Amino acid sequence: MKGKHIGWIVLIVLGLVAPFLVYPVLVMKILCFALFACAFNLLLGYTGLLSFGHAAFLGWAGYTCGYAMKELGLSPELGLLAGTATAAVLGFVFGSLAIRRSGIYFAMVTLALAQLVYFLALQFPFTGGEDGLQGVPRGRLFGLVDLADTMNMYYFVLAVFLGGFWVIDRAIHSPFGQVLKAIRENEPRAISLGYDVDRYKLLAFVLSAALSGLAGATKTLVFQLASLTDVHWHMSGEIVLMTLLGGMGTVFGPIVGATVVVGLQNYGAELGQWVSVLTGVIFVICVLAFRRGIVGELAVLIRRSGIRM
Amino acid sequence: MKPRILASAIAAAALAAHPMLAQSATISDGVVKLGVLTDMSGTYSDLAGPGAVEATRMAIEDFIANEKPDFKVEMVSADHQNKADISANKAREWIDTAQVDAIVDLVTTSTALAVMKVANEKNRISLVTGAGSTPITNEQCNDTTVHWAYDTYSLPVGTAKAVVQQGGKTWYFITADYAFGHSLEKNTADVVKKSGGKVLGSVRHPFPGSDFSSFLLSAQASGAQVIGLANAGNDTINSIKQAREFGITPKQSLAGLLMFISDVHSLGLDATAGMYLTTGFYWDRNDETRAWSKRYFDKMKRMPTMVQAGDYSAVYHYLKAVKSAGTDEAKAVMAKMRATPVNDFFAKNGQVRADGRMVHDMYLAQVKKPSESKYPWDYYHIRQVIPGAEAYIPAAESTCPLMKK
Numbered sequence: 001m002k003g004k005h006i007g008w009i010v011l012i013v014l015g016l017v018a019p020f021l022v023y024p025v026l027v028m029k030i031l032c033f034a035l036f037a038c039a040f041n042l043l044l045g046y047t048g049l050l051s052f053g054h055a056a057f058l059g060w061a062g063y064t065c066g067y068a069m070k071e072l073g074l075s076p077e078l079g080l081l082a083g084t085a086t087a088a089v090l091g092f093v094f095g096s097l098a099i100r101r102s103g104i105y106f107a108m109v110t111l112a113l114a115q116l117v118y119f120l121a122l123q124f125p126f127t128g129g130e131d132g133l134q135g136v137p138r139g140r141l142f143g144l145v146d147l148a149d150t151m152n153m154y155y156f157v158l159a160v161f162l163g164g165f166w167v168i169d170r171a172i173h174s175p176f177g178q179v180l181k182a183i184r185e186n187e188p189r190a191i192s193l194g195y196d197v198d199r200y201k202l203l204a205f206v207l208s209a210a211l212s213g214l215a216g217a218t219k220t221l222v223f224q225l226a227s228l229t230d231v232h233w234h235m236s237g238e239i240v241l242m243t244l245l246g247g248m249g250t251v252f253g254p255i256v257g258a259t260v261v262v263g264l265q266n267y268g269a270e271l272g273q274w275v276s277v278l279t280g281v282i283f284v285i286c287v288l289a290f291r292r293g294i295v296g297e298l299a300v301l302i303r304r305s306g307i308r309m
Numbered sequence: 310m311k312p313r314i315l316a317s318a319i320a321a322a323a324l325a326a327h328p329m330l331a332q333s334a335t336i337s338d339g340v341v342k343l344g345v346l347t348d349m350s351g352t353y354s355d356l357a358g359p360g361a362v363e364a365t366r367m368a369i370e371d372f373i374a375n376e377k378p379d380f381k382v383e384m385v386s387a388d389h390q391n392k393a394d395i396s397a398n399k400a401r402e403w404i405d406t407a408q409v410d411a412i413v414d415l416v417t418t419s420t421a422l423a424v425m426k427v428a429n430e431k432n433r434i435s436l437v438t439g440a441g442s443t444p445i446t447n448e449q450c451n452d453t454t455v456h457w458a459y460d461t462y463s464l465p466v467g468t469a470k471a472v473v474q475q476g477g478k479t480w481y482f483i484t485a486d487y488a489f490g491h492s493l494e495k496n497t498a499d500v501v502k503k504s505g506g507k508v509l510g511s512v513r514h515p516f517p518g519s520d521f522s523s524f525l526l527s528a529q530a531s532g533a534q535v536i537g538l539a540n541a542g543n544d545t546i547n548s549i550k551q552a553r554e555f556g557i558t559p560k561q562s563l564a565g566l567l568m569f570i571s572d573v574h575s576l577g578l579d580a581t582a583g584m585y586l587t588t589g590f591y592w593d594r595n596d597e598t599r600a601w602s603k604r605y606f607d608k609m610k611r612m613p614t615m616v617q618a619g620d621y622s623a624v625y626h627y628l629k630a631v632k633s634a635g636t637d638e639a640k641a642v643m644a645k646m647r648a649t650p651v652n653d654f655f656a657k658n659g660q661v662r663a664d665g666r667m668v669h670d671m672y673l674a675q676v677k678k679p680s681e682s683k684y685p686w687d688y689y690h691i692r693q694v695i696p697g698a699e700a701y702i703p704a705a706e707s708t709c710p711l712m713k714k
Contacts, residue, residue: 025405
């Protein structure tokens with residue numbers, strides 16, 4: 001338990017001082033992806049379900065939030081809620097269809113459904129197709145705080161991230177989380193113990209989708225635009241990379257993974273397309289050399305060195 | 310609350326330590342910084358890309374040599390990969406952290422529209438040369454954007470009219486499925502109908518595309534005399550190549566609605582001879598264009614497209630406006646840019662209108678036959694000069710609110 005508390009403290013302190021050290025918009029981007037990766041990790045790391053369609057939740061929630069704020073004139077908090085709710089509904093639809101299969105078939109069903117969403121996003125007039133939904137106003141939070149100010153926006157994003165992360169952390173360490181882990185380790189055994197496995201899986205899926213949606217809606221608010229990049233299947237692949245690199249099935253791993261990948265994309269932007277090659281190489285090294293991911297390996301090292309956490 | 314207080318304290322300290330911020334009628338930090346945001350590696354890298362960066366660099370060097378300004382001019386560049394989100398983020402980052410004053414090139418409409426919004430919100434200038442959709446200076450126009458080399462209204466005015474007059478009465482469109490393609494198709498269809506032609510139908514292909522077979526076959530099945538290609542860059546090149554492979558071209562003719570000299574160069578004169586195209590710039594038009602283009606050629610080993618020549622012209626005009634305004638504040642510079650006519654190798658008596666459109670003459674060109682081409686890059690006959698007033702959308706038809714004032 002102590003280790004986890006240290007992790008939380010480090011996270012909060014880093015979150016508070018980061019915008020003074022690094023370009024705040026970059027940190028906001030990292031936070032959005034970290035939340036997305038943590039939500040994804042809930043499914044992959046703790047339930048053992050590899051979804052290959054999570055971009056649909058991120059992207060569609062982004063479009064919903066953008067539309068709600070730009071065209072319907074809703075306030076930012078309602079925009080976020082609208083995005084999250086839409087992603088949850090979408091997650092329920094995806095989940096109820098996909099959990100009937102497992103393994104590679106599960107991944108393929110989610111990918112196929114996400115591609116459907118991609119084409120809707122490309123063709124619906126309100127999304128702006130290739131142009132994306134642009135010029136979304138950031139608005140005033142609760143009608144009081146002006147989010148156009150970068151620092152206000154940053155601390156709002158930090159709060160959203162910590163809130164989402166807390167929900168995930170609670171879910172993992174609750175009896176519900178224990179059942180999810182049981183399903184991951186041995187599904188037939190969980191069934192034989194009397195758990196309604198499908199319901200647990202569906203619930204985990206919806207929770208993961210909703211939090212991914214929260215991340216997507218927040219991202220739209222930060223960048224004031226929603227675009228096809230976020231619904232494209234590349235994004236679904238990228239989130240797998242972030243989670244694996246950081247350490248799947250660890251609480252803090254996805255945050256580290258998201259930081260590394262987003263940081264690499266940002267500071268390596270001058271290299272152009274070589275960034276994709278570089279991330280590919282890192283992924284291969286990760287799979288070959290440290291399969292537990294950065295945080296997973298660190299945890300093992302600390303345990304071996306005999307420090308009690 | 311603490312971080313907010315800390316933030317304001319730091320901001321206040323920064324403001325106090327920075328006298329430049331307090332007075333707006335000077336060049337901020339004594340440096341004018343241009344950001345070239347373009348496609349460095351994708352579909353449009355030949356017609357903009359590294360050439361756009363070089364043209365901007367040339368403009369800066371020439372400006373410093375000729376005008377001897379008392380401020381420094383710097384440049385940064387990045388690859389936006391034709392994605393709206395990447396370009397918006399990059400523009401935001403440049404403006405926030407690198408003090409970039411103007412963003413140049415912006416090939417692909419989606420990137421231009423995204424950057425225009427960010428730049429306008431932060432009171433910076435966008436010099437759009439690469440993208441061509443008319444919404445940039447119409448329904449999405451703003452007061453800190455200048456649209457330089459061409460647009461989708463001006464392209465068909467020459468090409469479509471000429472083709473219809475040559476007897477190409479029935480048209481079918483193959484259109485890139487994004488704002489630029491849609492806008493080019495619509496503008497062309499209008500010109501075709503006005504000139505007495507007929508549009509039989511259209512098909513949309515994903516952008517960027519590589520396999521055009523199904524689209525070409527439906528164009529073939531339509532039986533139209535002319536297949537209008539409402540796309541650009543490698544998409545146009547691939548459509549033309551594949552049309553030849555399917556044996557479509559001798560029977561039906563192709564009209565490239567946006568063809569750059571780089572496209573003609575890649576395809577070769579055998580594949581393109583006789584095609585009509587409209588362009589804002591041709592290197593071999595007169596001594597002035599030749600002189601500049603040869604300097605460009607020495608650096609890039611290619612002749613400039615209208616986008617690259619436009620980058621030079623736009624950047625030079627911008628820098629001159631900064632010098633005469635004595636500030637890099639966007640509104641003041643824009644006022645100077647509008648007030649001064651553009652007179653250089655690219656445009657004669659070019660005028661920046663209230664909607665941001667730089668009105669200048671366009672040229673209807675016909676691609677030479679291989680036997681007519683005497684030296685490298687000798688590709689076009691200029692058939693007609695289209696006066697700026699005819700080439701660009703008339704003020705009365707503009708949907709830009711800034712034109713109504």
